[in-house]
Amino acid sequence: MANKNQINTKALYRKLDKLFETSPTLELGSDDRYVVFSDLHMGDGGSTDVFKRNADLFKHALSKYYLPKNHSLILNGDVEELQRFHIKKIVDRWKDIYEVFDAFNNRGSFYKTIGNHDLELLLMKDLPFAYKHYDGIKLKFGDHYLFIFHGHQASKKYQEHNEVIGFTLKYFANPLGIKSYSVSHSSRKQYKIEKRVYGFSAFNKVASVIGHTHRPLFESLDKVDRLKYKIEQLCRDYANAAVVDEEKTVEIKILKKELKKYYREHKDHSFQSYVYNTLFHIPCVFNSGCVVGKRGMTCLEIEGDKIRLVHWFDKRISRKYLKQSGYEPEQLGDSDFYRLVINEESLHYIFTRIKFLA
Numbered sequence: 001m002a003n004k005n006q007i008n009t010k011a012l013y014r015k016l017d018k019l020f021e022t023s024p025t026l027e028l029g030s031d032d033r034y035v036v037f038s039d040l041h042m043g044d045g046g047s048t049d050v051f052k053r054n055a056d057l058f059k060h061a062l063s064k065y066y067l068p069k070n071h072s073l074i075l076n077g078d079v080e081e082l083q084r085f086h087i088k089k090i091v092d093r094w095k096d097i098y099e100v101f102d103a104f105n106n107r108g109s110f111y112k113t114i115g116n117h118d119l120e121l122l123l124m125k126d127l128p129f130a131y132k133h134y135d136g137i138k139l140k141f142g143d144h145y146l147f148i149f150h151g152h153q154a155s156k157k158y159q160e161h162n163e164v165i166g167f168t169l170k171y172f173a174n175p176l177g178i179k180s181y182s183v184s185h186s187s188r189k190q191y192k193i194e195k196r197v198y199g200f201s202a203f204n205k206v207a208s209v210i211g212h213t214h215r216p217l218f219e220s221l222d223k224v225d226r227l228k229y230k231i232e233q234l235c236r237d238y239a240n241a242a243v244v245d246e247e248k249t250v251e252i253k254i255l256k257k258e259l260k261k262y263y264r265e266h267k268d269h270s271f272q273s274y275v276y277n278t279l280f281h282i283p284c285v286f287n288s289g290c291v292v293g294k295r296g297m298t299c300l301e302i303e304g305d306k307i308r309l310v311h312w313f314d315k316r317i318s319r320k321y322l323k324q325s326g327y328e329p330e331q332l333g334d335s336d337f338y339r340l341v342i343n344e345e346s347l348h349y350i351f352t353r354i355k356f357l358a
């Protein structure tokens with residue numbers, strides 16, 4: 001039996017339309033630099049605080065790399081873990097992190113969107129910080145838009161709860177009454193959310209930048225598809241080269257090994273392919289990944305015409321990475337932290353494909 005409260009797909013797309021319309025627009029000039037991080041889930045510093053693991057890495061990347069290089073910082077939702085911790089405890093424990101946020105904010109280059117784990121910020125009267133919160137942000141690149149939002153808005157479960165939450169908030173203003181829910185990190189649920197964002201973005205010819213699922217996506221591709229494409233491209237380059245390219249041989253072997261390892265570690269393969277049932281593959285969904293990863297953190301850098309998926313990690317895993325000739329990580333000063341560009345593409349090229357293929 002159909003549930004009366006059930007949000008149908010059309011209604012969900014209408015909500016995303018509204019979110020797009022009401023999100024403020026920032027012009028992306030050719031000299032502008034942005035970095036997008038999401039899903040920090042900051043807690044109280046205790047044993048259940050998942051932010052703690054990469055807190056140092058995150059602080060260094062912001063204060064020693066992005067701040068001096070004049071990037072604007074976009075925190076794309078689930079910054080504070082308010083479903084488990086009190087805001088005051090979070091702000092107390094991570095004073096030094098908020099000082100870095102303040103440095104961006106004082107420069108007028110700090111943007112914070114709301115996710116499902118920090119939703120309550122919208123109703124709190126005395127916030128311990130003066131940041132503005134957005135539901136979404138549009139970055140305008142020529143005639144095209146990068147649409148930045150956390151991503152829980154594409155979850156039917158959230159939209160169903162949202163009706164109830166909205167009512168509760170309006171009439172009782174009781175944040176504790178919010179039924180907490182978090183996204184299950186099952187492939188199937190992640191896939192459904194990503195697929196809806198893909199459908200919405202392709203239809204509207206925009207490129208969406210989300211977080212929420214904690215899974216990095218670049219040009220609508222996840223790790224498996226990126227590896228496959230890369231291997232195919234390397235084979236093509238190898239065949240076209242005038243002389244035998246030993247470096248490419250090594251690189252192909254490494255990537256093949258990585259792909260096999262991924263398949264060994266992930267048993268459920270049915271939701272791994274991002275080549276959706278569309279005539280062409282449309283590069284319209286990006287996901288910055290998360291700050292709380294076991295092997296470091298990922299983010300998206302937007303610099304003029306370029307967009308990049310970047311992996312930050314510390315020396316605990318750097319030796320393995322440094323050995324792999326296919327990658328060239330950059331050490332941050334003389335610190336233990338490294339920055340590695342996983343993918344880079346031109347926004348002109350991306351929007352050309354979206355324009356003609358979607």
Ligand SMILES: [Mn+2]
Binds near residue numbers: 077115152211
């Ligand atoms: Mn989330």
